Amino acid sequence: MSNTSISQSKPDNVPKHKINWGRLEEAERFSEMVKLFRQGKINRDDFRRFRLQHGAYGSRMTDDYSMIRLKLPAGEVYSEQLEKIADLSEQFSIGSAHVSTRQNFQLHWVALEDVSEVLRGLAESGMTTREACGNSVRSIMCSPLAGVCPDEVFDPTPYAVAATKFLLRNPLCQALPRKFKINFTCCEKHGMARMVDIGLIPQQGEVNGKPQRGFKIFLGGGLGAQSFVGHQLEPFTSDDELLYTIVSVIRIFDRLGNRENMARARMRYLVNEMGWEKFQNLVLKERAMIKMLLSVIIKLEVDKTTEVLRKISISSEMPSLPQGYARWVKSNTFKQKQPGFSCIFLTLESGDVTSNQLRAIADIAREFTADGQIRNGFTQDMVFRWVRDEDLPRVYSKLLEVGLANPGALTMASVVGCSGTTSCNLALTNSHRLAKEVQRKFIELKIDEDDDLRNSTIKISGCPNSCGQHEIATIGFYGGGGRLGKDMYPLYTMSLGGRSDENTTLGHTCTKVPAKRVIPTILKIVEMFKSEKKSGETLDLWMRRIIEGNGGPKIKSLDDIKELLKPVVIAPTKDQDEDFYADYGSDGSYHTKTGRGECAA
Amino acid sequence: MCGLSKEKTTRVIVDADKLRSEIRDKSVKVLDIRKEDDYKQGHIPGAINLPLASLLADDSPDKVLQYAQSFGIGDETPVVVYDDTFGALASRVAWTLEYIGHEDVSLLDITYGTWKKLGLEINSETPSPVKTNHSLKLQPQILATSDYLVPAKEKGAILVDNRERLNYLEQHIPGAINIPYRMLASGQNILRPKEDLRRLIQNRNITPDSEIITYCGSVGTLSGLGYYALKSLGMDNVKLYVRSFKEWKSLEKPIEKQQDANYWDLSAE
Numbered sequence: 001m002s003n004t005s006i007s008q009s010k011p012d013n014v015p016k017h018k019i020n021w022g023r024l025e026e027a028e029r030f031s032e033m034v035k036l037f038r039q040g041k042i043n044r045d046d047f048r049r050f051r052l053q054h055g056a057y058g059s060r061m062t063d064d065y066s067m068i069r070l071k072l073p074a075g076e077v078y079s080e081q082l083e084k085i086a087d088l089s090e091q092f093s094i095g096s097a098h099v100s101t102r103q104n105f106q107l108h109w110v111a112l113e114d115v116s117e118v119l120r121g122l123a124e125s126g127m128t129t130r131e132a133c134g135n136s137v138r139s140i141m142c143s144p145l146a147g148v149c150p151d152e153v154f155d156p157t158p159y160a161v162a163a164t165k166f167l168l169r170n171p172l173c174q175a176l177p178r179k180f181k182i183n184f185t186c187c188e189k190h191g192m193a194r195m196v197d198i199g200l201i202p203q204q205g206e207v208n209g210k211p212q213r214g215f216k217i218f219l220g221g222g223l224g225a226q227s228f229v230g231h232q233l234e235p236f237t238s239d240d241e242l243l244y245t246i247v248s249v250i251r252i253f254d255r256l257g258n259r260e261n262m263a264r265a266r267m268r269y270l271v272n273e274m275g276w277e278k279f280q281n282l283v284l285k286e287r288a289m290i291k292m293l294l295s296v297i298i299k300l301e302v303d304k305t306t307e308v309l310r311k312i313s314i315s316s317e318m319p320s321l322p323q324g325y326a327r328w329v330k331s332n333t334f335k336q337k338q339p340g341f342s343c344i345f346l347t348l349e350s351g352d353v354t355s356n357q358l359r360a361i362a363d364i365a366r367e368f369t370a371d372g373q374i375r376n377g378f379t380q381d382m383v384f385r386w387v388r389d390e391d392l393p394r395v396y397s398k399l400l401e402v403g404l405a406n407p408g409a410l411t412m413a414s415v416v417g418c419s420g421t422t423s424c425n426l427a428l429t430n431s432h433r434l435a436k437e438v439q440r441k442f443i444e445l446k447i448d449e450d451d452d453l454r455n456s457t458i459k460i461s462g463c464p465n466s467c468g469q470h471e472i473a474t475i476g477f478y479g480g481g482g483r484l485g486k487d488m489y490p491l492y493t494m495s496l497g498g499r500s501d502e503n504t505t506l507g508h509t510c511t512k513v514p515a516k517r518v519i520p521t522i523l524k525i526v527e528m529f530k531s532e533k534k535s536g537e538t539l540d541l542w543m544r545r546i547i548e549g550n551g552g553p554k555i556k557s558l559d560d561i562k563e564l565l566k567p568v569v570i571a572p573t574k575d576q577d578e579d580f581y582a583d584y585g586s587d588g589s590y591h592t593k594t595g596r597g598e599c600a601a
Numbered sequence: 602m603c604g605l606s607k608e609k610t611t612r613v614i615v616d617a618d619k620l621r622s623e624i625r626d627k628s629v630k631v632l633d634i635r636k637e638d639d640y641k642q643g644h645i646p647g648a649i650n651l652p653l654a655s656l657l658a659d660d661s662p663d664k665v666l667q668y669a670q671s672f673g674i675g676d677e678t679p680v681v682v683y684d685d686t687f688g689a690l691a692s693r694v695a696w697t698l699e700y701i702g703h704e705d706v707s708l709l710d711i712t713y714g715t716w717k718k719l720g721l722e723i724n725s726e727t728p729s730p731v732k733t734n735h736s737l738k739l740q741p742q743i744l745a746t747s748d749y750l751v752p753a754k755e756k757g758a759i760l761v762d763n764r765e766r767l768n769y770l771e772q773h774i775p776g777a778i779n780i781p782y783r784m785l786a787s788g789q790n791i792l793r794p795k796e797d798l799r800r801l802i803q804n805r806n807i808t809p810d811s812e813i814i815t816y817c818g819s820v821g822t823l824s825g826l827g828y829y830a831l832k833s834l835g836m837d838n839v840k841l842y843v844r845s846f847k848e849w850k851s852l853e854k855p856i857e858k859q860q861d862a863n864y865w866d867l868s869a870e
Contacts, residue, residue, distance in 0.1 A: 031804050038806055060862040091784045094766050096869040108867050109766055111779065113804045352869035422867040433866040585863040593861050 013310050015372035017078045019161065021071065021168065022123030026130060030054055031116035053136060053174070055129025056115045057598045059108065059423050066115050067423055068093075068107045070122065071132040073164035074142035074157050074184070075103030075376040079362035082374065084125040086355035086362075088118050097358060099351035101416060101469055102181070103141050103376040104132060108423045130169060133598070136180065137173045137250070140164045141196075143186040144375040144383040147307075148336035148343060151187035153202045154213055159239070160184045162300040163246060172250060177257030178265035180250065181222070188502040192378060194221045194230040195472060195500055197267045198249055205236040214238040219249060220271030220279065221504075223466035228268040229504050231276045233283060241287070243300045248286035252279075309370040309386060324407065325396050331448040332409040333392065336385070341370070344384040344395060345409035347443075349436040350417040351380030353404075360402040368395050379416050379457075381409055408439070408448035412456040412539070415439040416469060420462030420479065421583070425595035427462035429479030429490045429515060433584040435460045435468075441519050452529070456539040458522065460492070463594075472500040474540045475522055476507045481592045482514060484571045490515035490583040490590050496525075496558060497543040508547055511562040513569050516580050520568050528555055528564060613833040614792060615681050615707045617721060620645075623679070630674050630730075634684040634691050635713065643723045645683065645709075645716060649730060653690045657820060662701045666737050669703060673730035676703070683709035683716070688791030689782065692825030696841055702738030708791065708829060715789045743828075745814045745840040747852055750774065758812040763827035764846070767868060770859040774816065774849055777857075778805065782823040785830045792830055799834055809836055816842035816849075 030051075037047040048058075056066040070085070077085075085105055089097045092114045093107040100106055110118055119129060132139060140160045147155035163182065167173050173180070182198045185191020193199030199218040206212060217237050221230025237245055249267075256274075258264045271279045334343040346361070353361075361382065365374050370386035377383050387395060399405040408414045417435020420427040438458060447453055461468030461478040470476030476498055482491030491514050495507030513521045529539050532555050537545075545551055546558060555561060574581050583590050615623075623629040624647055631648040633640050640650040649672050656668070674680055680698060684690040688708055695706045709716075717723060745753070754760055760777040762769050769779040784801060787793040793801075807813070813831055817823035821843035831839045850856070 031800075034804065035806060061860065091781070091786075094864070094868055095783075096867060098867060109770065109864055114784070114801070116804060117801065349869065352867060354869045357869065419867065420863070421861075422863045422865075430863045430866060433863060436866070583863075585866045 014079060014366050015310070016080060017126040019165070020123075020126040021073065021128040021130075021164075022119075022126055023128065023130070024120060024123045026054060026128075027116045027119035027123055030056075030119055034112055034116065049134065051115075052134030052598065053131060054115075054119065055132035056110075056112075057133055058425065058595075060421065060425055060427070061593070061595055064112055065109045066112055067419075068110050068115060068118050068129055069100070069132040070105045070107075071128050071130060071139040071168075072104050072376060073140055073168075074146070074160040075144055076157075076161075076373055077105075077127075077376065078373050079365050081125045081127055082358045082362040082365075084121055084127070086358040088121045089358075090355045092118050096352050096354050098419065099348060099353065099376050099380045099382060101351075101378060101380055101418075101467070102139060103144075103378065104139055105376070106419075108419070128168075131173065133179075135176045135178050137167045137176070138179055138181050140167075140182045140184065141192075141378070142184040143191045144377040144381075144385075145190050145334065145343065146184065146186045148338065148341070148385055149186035149190060150335075150337040151189060152337075153187075153204045156184040156186065156200065156202045156215075158302045158304065159200075159242065159300065162302045163243070165301060166243060167246075167250075172247070172254070176250070176254055177259045178262065178267075180253065180267065182246070192472070192500045194218045194504040195223055195227075195469075196221055196230065197253070198246060199230050200242075203236060205238060207238055212238045212240075215242060217245060219283065220268045220276070222266055222268040223469055223471050224266065224268075225263070225464050225466070226269075227466065227471050227506050228272055229506065230268075231271070231280065233280060239302070240299070244287050244290055245283070248283050248290055251290075252282055252286055307371065310372065312368060312370050312388065312391075321393055322397050322400060324400075324405070325393060327446075327449060328396055328405060328407045329392060331407045331411050331413070331454075334410065338386075340389055341385075342387050342389055342392060344387055344392070345377065346382045346384075346399070346404055347406040347409040347414050347439075348381060348404075349439055350415070350432045353382070357402050357404055360398065360404065364395055364398050379414065381414065406443060408443050410454070411448040412453040412458055412474070413439060413442040413448040415442070416457070416459040416473070418461050418468035421585075424462065424467075424598075426465060426597050427479065428481055428592045428594065429462045429492065430583045430585045431460040431462035431468055431477070431479055434477075434492075434515060434518060437584055438519055438522065445523075447526075452533065452538050453526065454538070456543075464493075465597075470498070471495060471506045472498040472504070473507060474498065474543055475525065477513065477518060479515075481590070482512065482571065484573065487574045487581055488590050488592070489571065489581045492518060494521065496561070497540075497547045499540060499544075503544075505544070505547075508558055510558045511565055511569060513565075514571060514580065515583055517569050521565060524565060524568050525561065528561065611704055612707045613829050614710045616710045617716060617719070620681055620709055621721065623681075629679045629681055630672060631709075632672070632680060632682045632691075632694060633713070634682060634686075634694050639685070641725060641727075643717075643725050645713070646722055646724050646726070647728055648683075649728060651694060653684075653693065653822075656694060656697065660697055662737060662739060665697050665701050666735060669698065669701070669735045671730065671732055673733045674698075674703065674735055675733045676736055677705065678733075680706045681709055682706065683711075683713055685713040686822075687712060687782070687786055687826070688829075689822040689826045691791075692829050693820065693822045693843075696743070696821070696825050696828060696843070700740050700743060702736060702740060710790050710792065712791065743840055745816075745842040747842070747844065747848055747854065749840075750814065750842065753812065753814065756812075758814055759807060761813055761815045761824070761827055762846075763815055763817045763823040767864060768818070770862075770864055772846075772856045772858050774846065775855050775857040777816070780805075780827060782817070782826050785826055791826070792833055795834060798830055802831070802834065802836075809834065810838065811836070812838040812840070814840045814842050816845040819845055819847040821845050
């Protein structure tokens with residue numbers, strides 16, 4: 001080894017990760033378990049459970065490769081950590097990382113034998129994959145705008161972190177009937193509080209005449225083959241009661257969740273089958289019992305020290321505004337409640353980002369963000385916060401250099417697509433690639449500049465299981481197979497009018513759309529909307545009006561939309577159009593093939 | 602071979618500081634594998650230029666022997682090779698010298714680019730080596746040919762593909778395992794520390810006495826690095842399939858592929 005090392009000049013006051021979530025010994029144990037498994041000393045199912053508990057999924061049609069999912073509580077990640085992820089992806093994965101819809105990074109196609117090395121590398125930088133998969137409490141999410149959102153009552157981030165500290169590796173959460181998801185959000189608009197097992201929105205209340213922080217808590221929501229919207233537990237839950245409430249809900253789920261039928265095991269089915277009122281009473285009783293029986297008061301260790309923001313140097317020389325800057329500022333930045341600061345949302349393609357781009361992102365965070373961190377978002381995106389408004393042009397130029405300056409992040413042009421047939425066992429279609437194709441086309445068409453479409457979303461899943469969250473999209477799709485005579489083709493079911501804010505609604509199924517007709521179909525819907533909209537009406541609101549039965553003049557219902565789409569979605573014969581019968585990313589004829597699901601242990 | 606020479610341990614890697622002192626006391630020949638133009642703009646003092654393309658134009662043992670002799674490399678002369686391509690090109694040249702029977706050949710632990718960034722001495726003088734004699738003792742035990750692969754594999758040899766993961770998934774020689782060349786380096790060093798490399802091998806249940814054959818896409822560069830990574834662990838029974846996958850395909854031999862997955866679409870490139 002050469003002793004001399006290269007030190008590049010980097011700002012020396014860059015914040016580093018504060019909490020070490022990783023454990024080196026878990027990496028070592030993983031490597032031992034792989035050896036035992038390969039020697040046939042542990043059976044496949046036991047090994048699989050262990051593997052999933054440590055964040056390693058199987059890959060499409062093979063257990064020899066893993067998809068490694070990191071657990072990034074609240075989506076927080078620091079520059080040094082991004083660089084580590086970049087290195088690990090280059091060494092052991094495919095040179096790209098993937099941002100999920102739950103704020104995590106995933107590394108795909110890692111050889112099972114190397115998973116322990118990746119875990120080791122992550123632990124060295126304070127990161128973990130523990131309980132990122134399997135029947136556990138998954139990474140606790142928190143809105144990427146928490147702390148900077150103009151509409152929030154207080155910053156929920158410290159609560160998300162404290163809840164993770166309590167629940168991660170806690171024996172209570174090691175063998176739940178199924179996975180369990182908790183989301184914190186900043187306000188009604190920017191989160192998915194009603195679409196998870198426990199969703200929390202900060203709220204200011206009053207206890208004994210004194211102002212008291214607390215939450216609106218929603219229970220029993222979730223997306224999947226059958227989706228439900230969560231119910232609010234009580235008008236106000238004070239932050240003193242937060243941990244008791246979370247523990248009560250997990251305990252009830254652990255006791256009563258369906259352990260016989262995996263397809264009915266998520267807590268939302270328990271709530272649905274039992275009925276909300278009964279479940280609600282059970283939670284309130286359980287909470288009262290826990291409070292009475294516990295001799296020690298359990299309390300979340302919420303870090304209440306105020307974040308000290310470092311000074312960042314503001315660009316002294318303003319570059320001439322690069323081409324496309326105005327469009328990008330409009331669609332990718334968000335004004336913080338703190339005057340003079342903005343957040344920047346990066347438009348990735350289906351959440352994919354190269355190692356080199358990760359390094360560039362790490363550098364930009366060091367140079368331009370006052371909090372020195374990055375947060376992954378809810379829509380396969382990454383977010384810089386605390387950037388001085390004056391610095392935006394320079395950040396834009398830097399992003400341009402590494403191909404990360406695409407516009408559209410906060411608009412309908414930014415499309416969510418799950419991993420689909422690129423790596424998932426259950427996928428029926430290549431939703432991942434389709435989302436990229438739609439996004440490229442829509443950016444080319446400058447859809448992002450249209451204010452009428454700004455609030456709307458497009459989300460695509462490769463099967464009915466909702467990892468692409470299609471049911472809360474304005475225009476959502478899930479994959480399947482269609483057939484004309486003996487020839488199969490990739491075919492999506494389209495739902496319309498879904499949303500995840502305070503008016504959370506699941507999308508209504510409209511019609512089936514062949515993969516190669518998805519783009520013209522969306523464009524046709526936009527065209528219908530334009531001819532029908534009332535003044536000032538946006539696409540998502542028009543859709544809501546139709547679903548509520550107040551459509552018109554020409555299009556009154558979803559059936560009318562379906563009728564108008566008929567000529568667009570009609571299947572040609574194979575002789576007429578061979579390409580129609582191949583999925584995106586494949587030359588050969590389409591056929592469906594699935595293996596065992598990996599999301600439950 | 603007598604016991605003595607078998608036990609003789611050749612260093613696989615030389616660190617920059619050690620090389621600098623050896624250059625000062627002129628006890629080493631240094632080969633620069635980069636293109637001639639790059640070499641002319643500056644190189645490690647005393648280094649002789651042997652662009653990989655020139656070597657590959659004719660890498661027959663006679664020709665390689667001629668090169669060695671014209672560079673003043675005798676049977677006992679320590680040789681250190683470097684490149685600016687993470688050590689892969691240097692590995693291919695080092696292996697070629699080893700193949701004609703030159704025992705004392707090592708890789709510099711960093712690339713030229715790193716050497717320069719570290720501010721270590723460079724110059725642009727072209728040395729004029731004095732021709733010397735070198736014997737020819739071919740080492741067939743470090744070479745694998747396409748005919749050798751299948752029978753060796755049947756007898757338990759492990760075939761290692763050093764190309765990147767996506768290329769490997771797309772197509773590889775049946776039964777090969779994948780150790781992408783990127784796995785072998787760490788930070789600025791062309792090879793990881795031994796204890797790290799050893800773990801990677803142990804995780805794959807590969808024992809130190811296994812016979813291993815490395816290959817890559819075309820001319821045995823990435824797999825040359827793979828070859829030396831294994832050698833650095835003291836593994837002796839390692840061979841390079843120097844004509845690699847390019848030849849394998851041209852011979853229309855069987856190819857294996859990871860089926861039914863669109864993994865390329867996950868790449869953000």
